[in-house]
Amino acid sequence: MSHNRNFAAAGKHSRIDCNWECVTLFRGEKWREMAATKPIFGKEIFQFFRALSRHNKKVWMDANRERYQQAVAKPFRVLLEELSQSVLKLDSRFDTMRRHGGNFSRINRDIRFAKDKTPYHPHMYLKFGVRLPGEMKSGQLYTGISSDTVTAGFRIYAEPKRKLSSIALIAEPRITQNPKWLARQKKRLDKKYDSYWYKTSKGQWTKNDGWPTAADWPKLQAWIVRKKLSPAAATRASFPIDVAKIFRDLLPLLKFTSL
Helix, strand or coil, X not given: CCHHHHHHHCCCCCCCCCCHHHHHHCCCCCHHHCCCCCCCCCCHHHHHHHXXXXXXXXXXXXXXXXXXXXXXXXXXXXXXXXXXXXXXXXXXXXXXXXXXXXXXXXXXXXXCCCCCCCCECCEEEEEECEECCCCCECCEEEEEEECCCEEEEEEEECCCCHHHCHHHHHHHHHHHHCCCHHHHHHHHHCCCCEEEEEEEECCEEXXXXXXXXXXXXXXXXXEEEEEEECHHHHCCCCHHHHHHHHHHHHHHHHHHHHC
């Protein structure tokens, strides 16, 4: 399939009904069912983000909008199309059709309260979450590309406020009832994935490397488990398949903390 056809198909999605327990049935599945036969991303995406880091101003971005569309925005839409079927097989509740580009991070930074006043993020993320009641946010399976880094993993934040978040209302009671769950996940994933988390200390978020414990959870504000990949990994035709396998590994974290 050519990139032009991929781009044309990027706005079309189909939902597949599937019991969430099918995550345990994928070991023998051929992930090559995904449509990509050519790399989605080229070296141009890394070149664009490096240039944006050096020239992070509106006048530069305005002059490079078409470059941004070709190197970043359109390939990410193709990646969404390529991954949607596999994500929905993991759990049919995943939202793969969010309006206004909601499956993607924003290139524009909110600088109203930020110390860094540069207007653009030199990276892009594709993310999949599940709609929860009210303003509560689920964890996400995500993949991201910056000027020199490619990552894929799971993340969850205490949104909109910790006391109203899935971290507090869903995950915390489960961890209280099953305090060994975190240790089991660490044993299962620690050799393949990096873990770090944030807690509140004197009103400020502080980063902590490693795996949180049950005792850490009452102050936990965010948790990320990810794998860092080489830039070359994103330029291979197998990249959607590689990301889908990471999502399969990390799905139990999202389910336990959010669903």
